[in-house]
Amino acid sequence: MHKQLIFLVILTSLLSFTVNAKKVTGYLPNHSFSDHIVTPETHLGFELGERHIRHDQLVRYMEKVASQSERVQLTDIGFTQEMRRQILVTISSPENLKKLPTLLAQKNKGDTSGDPIVVWLGYSVHGDEISGANASLAVAYHLAASQDKSIDEMLADTIIVLEPSLNPDGMDRFTTWVNTHRGTAPNADPNHIEHHQDWRTGRTNHFGFDLNRDWLLLSQKESRNRISYFHQYQPHVLGDFHEMGANSTFFFQPGIPTRTHPLTPKRNTELTQLLATFHSAALDAENRLYYSQESFDDFYYGKGSTYPDINGGIGILFEQASSRGYQQQSINGLLTFEYGVKNQVLTSLSTINGAWKNKETFRKYRAKFYNDAMKAAENEKINGYLISEANDSQRLTHFLEKLALHQIDIYPLTEDFRAGKKTYKKASSFYVPLAQKQYRVIQALFSQGTNFQDNTFYDVSGWTMPLAMDIDFIPLARTRGLDVAKTTWQPQNVEVEMPDKSAYAYAFEWHHMYSAKLLNKLLTLGVKARVATKKFSSIINGQTHNFKAGTIVIPAGIQTGTQWRDQVAKYSQSTGIEIFNIATGLTIEGIDLGSRSMHALTPVKPLLVGGKGSSQYEAAELRYYLDDMLNIPLTVVEQARLPRLNFASYSHIFLVDGNYNALSKKTVERLKRWLSNGGTIFAQKRAAKWLADKEILQVKLVDKEEINALFSIDGLRYQDKERLSARKRIAGAIFQSELDLSHPLTYGFSNDTLPMFKNSTLIMDTVDTAFNIVAKHTPTPLLSGYTDKNLVNKIARSPALVAHNVGRGRVIATPNVFAFRGYWLGSARLLSNSLFFAKAFSASAN
Incomplete structure (x- = not known):
């Protein structure tokens, strides 16, 4: 009896696992199957549907x-x-x-009938x-x-x-x-x-x-x-x-x-x-x-x-x-x-x-x-797209590599080309003709549609890739005078010269995609660096070189240790960023290298608030950009663990879209004290709204009632409900912003306009002082994708990035998403700027 009882218990247990499982043949047509091919259940030891x-x-x-x-x-x-x-x-x-x-x-040569x-x-x-x-x-x-x-x-x-x-x-x-x-x-x-x-x-x-x-x-x-x-x-x-x-x-x-x-x-x-x-x-x-x-x-x-x-x-x-x-x-x-x-x-x-x-x-x-x-390409009003990026060859190469992965043919210019009032330099310009097999892929990546037959979108409606990566591009209706190579673009290894080991100081420019990666590595190793908050000019290899604000300077006289020059050389090589040798601290124009306008930089230790309540997608985008692309370690702490956290260990706290109302009053007060004592908070979307509600961020936002008031419901029937909902939603569209290029958070940008991605109706209404606005949406901001004209008008001229002091600390916030889906490398640079240059500006909240 005892053995029978044990057998019944085991059998009952097995049945509870396998009651909904099947042998593989139970999923398939009634065929005869070869005995020489192992079945899933034989190989795995359990039937399909029994276990994941x-x-x-x-x-x-x-x-x-x-x-x-x-x-x-x-x-x-x-x-x-x-x-x-x-x-x-x-x-x-x-x-x-x-x-x-x-x-x-x-x-690859074309379909064959056989x-x-x-x-x-x-x-x-x-x-x-x-x-x-x-x-x-x-x-x-x-x-x-x-x-x-x-x-x-x-x-x-x-x-x-x-x-x-x-x-x-x-x-x-x-x-x-x-x-x-x-x-x-x-x-x-x-x-x-x-x-x-x-x-x-x-x-x-x-x-x-x-x-x-x-x-x-x-x-x-x-x-x-x-x-x-x-x-x-x-x-x-x-x-x-x-x-x-x-x-x-x-x-x-x-x-x-x-x-x-x-x-x-x-x-x-x-x-x-x-x-x-x-x-x-x-x-x-x-x-x-x-x-x-x-x-x-x-x-x-x-x-x-x-x-x-x-x-x-x-x-x-x-x-x-x-x-x-x-x-x-x-x-x-x-x-x-x-x-x-x-x-x-x-x-x-x-x-x-x-x-x-x-x-x-x-x-x-x-x-x-x-x-x-x-045929469609031949009937287009344009022949192709001219693309160019004169300052950041790394970001340009990243863009070109994506096009090439889609089997798009790209041709380097062999001579400078003038279009309108601008001359496109051959070293940094490329042509993508429409008349090629991937015509539709090209149009999908470059087009900027804003009106569609059906304005209800399951996903984003605008994803124009050159806008996302802040690459200059124009459609060309005429190509007379355009000289391009006969062979398509191929990526090449970039080599930079080794820096002079006797230089008075080194400098590198901030416009490169991986400048933040290089800076972070050097700061982590103990190399002391400064950021120039004003422009200057020095003699480099017998020629005058003009350095913009945002240039990173590494003076020899303040370094310690014996390996720092080797470290600068090693990591400039690995990141592909040119190091300039400066022979004297006396510049020929602008600030000198010992100026108080050379702001001292310190190592950063950022924290991202994650866990339930925080958007896992936006957290992922931030983590990918900082960790994988820039190799900056990012500590992720769930909201539930914040009450036990020592905020003083961190230089920055990033808050992505989410609901932070579960944080206790005590935790919020500790966060405020850390901020006032010198911390920096970066927040986007609903996190920015939460900071405003807690009176940390001095910004007024458009409330839900104001959004609803933009849309009349007179004469609508029940069948119009979904359509109205679609009009009130921004599934994902691209908006133009105007940058304050004098602000330290815009170091490295050469154009005063920057496309930004928006996928919510969170809109900043007013800011107490003009000096707190780093970027604002332009009067006609919609660049790509669908957004109802009422919302577009509300977004027009509204703040896109704000920043101000809180005691000795800084708060930086946006209603947009800066690193969306890992390919928004244009606006993502504002994140790295927020890491390293938050203390390079000072702006009162009122």
Whole structure:
């Protein structure tokens, strides 16, 4: 009896785990499968739907299948920030795989009628939408092991590319969370901790970026690793598999037709609808609920389901209701993980089947897409774009590299070119012609549309890349006199001369993208530096060189130790920043090197307030810019830990958008004392509003009632509710600002205008003194994207960046976002300026 009791307990425990799991064949059509290909459950030791797999388990299974099947090839495409492998699994007939390099090379020369069609299936770009990654195991097994004749026929004409996990770091963060908090007995209560992740969710990658917004921007390593392979394979169809709220069902595109970007051909939507008939048939056969032509949109090209739309393919978004764990009660009944996995499998196979059965249609579409692109380019009123950045070659190179990753041809100028009243120097200017294969990608990156058929946006409406990176660009209607190189631009290594070891002082200019990286490294090593708060001129190599305010000066006479010159040389080389040798402290014009206008700089130790209540996305952007790009350590402390924190250990505190009302009165008072004693606070969006409410920031803001009063509701009906809501929202648009170039926070900027990104209706109304306004929006500020004219008029002339004293400290604030999605390198420089030059200015709050 005792042994029987133990057996029953064990059996009951096993049943509680496996009640919603299935063998792989339970997810697949009724085919005969080869015994030579290992099943997922045999390899893993558990069935699909029983547990959330880890990324290493997923990779090992794909490796095993590739080793057992002639139909499968595994390719490593790079590593994530946390050193997890990114892989592609290519599946086709053995004959196609043997000649894959040749087939891909032929595709780069143009579609051939006999080429196999390419279907790319990408899973779980949001790591906590993990049913897709689990489904990839079943799809790979099916294609590798099925002995059905239809599979052989399909693979002869089709190359299938599986990206089993687009976000390995986020996937494992989520898997660890769920597996940590699951119980022995399944818990379907939506309030259970298993279904509610911590502040850093598995949705995002290591730094906290949404990788499904990065296909166009390419700020993150995972996206850059993938993009060259995408362009090698040139998929005709791409499936992008996601999850949504538990109370939904299943969504597949097309979505709302009017919310498609005008650069996408109408035929794209028609072909998406053609494939939708295959998805509906697969789901109908199993009586599964779904919907289409609602919600979402195909406007922003930075998503996995939209980037193919400007690259000759058809991108399709799939959204499965998420159990966000193993099971969860929903309005449709008990939603299990297994159920979601099967929906993803069904629509993966329907995508492949629909593409294969219409292969000639998709081949012809792709060929016509690029023929039409060349015709459209010829009919444009402009021939191309001239781009230039005379001061910061590092930021310019960063921009050019992004264009090149998108397979855009860029040509260096071989002679100076005059357009209007400006001469574009050949050393810092480049031409991007429209008449090339990537015409639509170029227009997507450079265009500045502000009026659209449907003004309701799921994501941002403006993302013009040269504006984001503060790169000068103009459309050229005429190219007479424009001399460009015959070969396209290629990145080159930049070498700088070693500094003179006997110089009286060294100097480097602040306009370089990595100037803050160099300065921080030197200050951390104990090198003493000054920032010139006024301009000066010195003789450099026999010539007069004019140094602007913001130049960093390193006098030899105040240094200690014996290695400091070597350190300056080493890190100027690694950052690619030129060091100027200054022979005397007496300048030929402007302040001398011993002037009190040479402001002493000190090492910085910034802190970012994170945790529940703070935007994980804006925190990620700040962390990525300071930590990854500038190598400045950034301490992240959750709001809940602030009461126990010694603020005196930190020089700066960064507050991103969020809700800070949970901070106690005592904590706020401690923060105020730290600030008055010499600290610096930088705040953006609602954090700025919170500071104003606490009377720390002396700014008045436009309240919600004022925003509502801008919009009349007379004559509106219930059906107008969504449209009105869209008018009151700024999903993401670009606005022009005017800089006070005399202010230390604008050191390094050469133009007095700067594009800024805005994705909220937070508007600063008035500031007590003009000297506190570092930047303000221009009278006609909208540059790109949609914003209702009432809001545009309210934003016009309003402050965009303010800064003032609080005792011996400083507070700096903006209603905008300065480092949005890791590619806003123009305004991001205001963050590094706030780090190093906050004490270089003094402005009373009243």
